[in-house]
Amino acid sequence: MVSDGASYFPEGATIDSTSTIDGSSSVHEKRRTSIIQNVNQVYAFPRLLTVQHCHGRAQSYCRSLLLEKHGFPLYYPTVALNKDSVYLDKGVSIGDVGFVCPRGSFRFLFNIFLPVDDPIHAGRTPTEFKPIEPPLDDSELTFIPDYFKPGSIIASEGIKVVKHSTEPLDASFYSKRREGGILILPRGASRQDMTATDRLHEYVQRNAPHWYQVINQYSDSTLHPNGSLVIVTGCDKAADYANTSFSNTEKKPHRVSLRYTWKPNYDLPWTHSVHADVHWFQPHKDEVINPSLNQCIFVRTLRVSLSSISWAKALPVVSPMSRFVSFIIKERSLFQRCQDVIAAWRKTRYREKELLAKLHPGDRYYFEPNVIIAQIMLCQFPNANTSLVDDSVWCSRAQGGLGTASNILALVNKVLDTCDVVESHGRVTLTPKDVSSKNPTLFDRFLHCKNYHKQKRIRRVDIKYVCESYKVAPK
Numbered sequence: 001m002v003s004d005g006a007s008y009f010p011e012g013a014t015i016d017s018t019s020t021i022d023g024s025s026s027v028h029e030k031r032r033t034s035i036i037q038n039v040n041q042v043y044a045f046p047r048l049l050t051v052q053h054c055h056g057r058a059q060s061y062c063r064s065l066l067l068e069k070h071g072f073p074l075y076y077p078t079v080a081l082n083k084d085s086v087y088l089d090k091g092v093s094i095g096d097v098g099f100v101c102p103r104g105s106f107r108f109l110f111n112i113f114l115p116v117d118d119p120i121h122a123g124r125t126p127t128e129f130k131p132i133e134p135p136l137d138d139s140e141l142t143f144i145p146d147y148f149k150p151g152s153i154i155a156s157e158g159i160k161v162v163k164h165s166t167e168p169l170d171a172s173f174y175s176k177r178r179e180g181g182i183l184i185l186p187r188g189a190s191r192q193d194m195t196a197t198d199r200l201h202e203y204v205q206r207n208a209p210h211w212y213q214v215i216n217q218y219s220d221s222t223l224h225p226n227g228s229l230v231i232v233t234g235c236d237k238a239a240d241y242a243n244t245s246f247s248n249t250e251k252k253p254h255r256v257s258l259r260y261t262w263k264p265n266y267d268l269p270w271t272h273s274v275h276a277d278v279h280w281f282q283p284h285k286d287e288v289i290n291p292s293l294n295q296c297i298f299v300r301t302l303r304v305s306l307s308s309i310s311w312a313k314a315l316p317v318v319s320p321m322s323r324f325v326s327f328i329i330k331e332r333s334l335f336q337r338c339q340d341v342i343a344a345w346r347k348t349r350y351r352e353k354e355l356l357a358k359l360h361p362g363d364r365y366y367f368e369p370n371v372i373i374a375q376i377m378l379c380q381f382p383n384a385n386t387s388l389v390d391d392s393v394w395c396s397r398a399q400g401g402l403g404t405a406s407n408i409l410a411l412v413n414k415v416l417d418t419c420d421v422v423e424s425h426g427r428v429t430l431t432p433k434d435v436s437s438k439n440p441t442l443f444d445r446f447l448h449c450k451n452y453h454k455q456k457r458i459r460r461v462d463i464k465y466v467c468e469s470y471k472v473a474p475k
Helices: 027-038 057-065 198-215 308-314 334-345 352-357 370-380 391-395 405-418 442-468
Strands: 047-051 096-100 106-111 141-148 152-155 159-166 169-175 179-185 189-194 229-238 241-247 256-261 277-281 295-306 325-329 386-390 419-424 427-432
Touching (some): 106 198, 152 159, 169 179, 198 295, 198 308, 198 386, 198 427, 229 391, 241 256, 370 386, 370 427, 386 391, 405 419
Parallel strands (some): 047 325, 386 427
Antiparallel strands (some): 096 106, 152 179, 159 169, 189 229, 229 295, 241 277, 295 386
């Protein structure tokens, strides 16, 4: 689980507004103690902070489009590498090992299917790196060149889209939501995926501890948290794009009004973008006829996490307390907000603005469901050493909507209700539950319902604790 967050609260204060500061135990404290006794703490994961206001345009964009069933949305589809890199010509590809930067771009390290001397690697492979065998075959891939049709628009929930024309693409957007994200694909985009990732599991498990040493530069501090290392198993790529993100930290939300009109020669296509952060990319003039699909707009990965035991062995000098924090937006009722105000007045917790001032901007990490899922998996098998979560597991079960706490918890619960956590040779994975074609007897149904609801309650308590450990009061 995540840490208790004591370092973020005044001396003697507790993490729950109903807890006392005189040392006497409360119902919530007893529940918290009971959970800690039954669930092991997992090292170095980003700590989860539920907030009521939006902070950071990149995080708002990723959070807003996270549940659209396409994978993780990259705010900056261009790879975070030097401009003269050979890798930029092709962009993100299947087999790439790397991580998503807090600003919302993919940082490439190496590709597990390519040899050490491949020009793409440019001498960046880890010591003793050996590619996986056999090499990737076309039969292992699915490719849809026009998965997103030209002129496609992906907008988060609550954004009204009005298309004025398709040639040239011209559209307006209106929203009163506190945050949102919009992605526009003038030429459309392709989709490529691995049909199965099972053959990667043993190879990734064997090398993951060393890879975490590499991305953390053998440092005595955590440069990248647990769960940040990924292997690309699918990607959506475009030749050009435009995207925007908006977030509102004021008490009264303002109306966002935007207009996009496609223009050649890198002219600004956005207008009325006062309250939004806008980006766009178009190929250069000599590439317009046959542009390269090298802008990765969505990425699907096999996300790798280490258990506390493995983390301590691989990075013994790194503190198990992660300095990274991920934000989740959570709606609070009027009664709950009043409770928070009273708790802040009594100095039992910080106000949201005060708490955020204590966080370094570099410590704010993007949120994705594996932060919760992997910890629960590793807690169920504390003797395992690695957790592997394929993004397709939660992508296929997403129901759309914004990435709020309630929607995220519903998604995580759905994943755990429809998948079994399986441990094999020290690695923990998710396997979809078998749907039996045999008609169960009345007694079988009784036993199933009894065990199902018991297991469901335990899981939901654990998830609730993970996501509510860092509640803060509004301003």
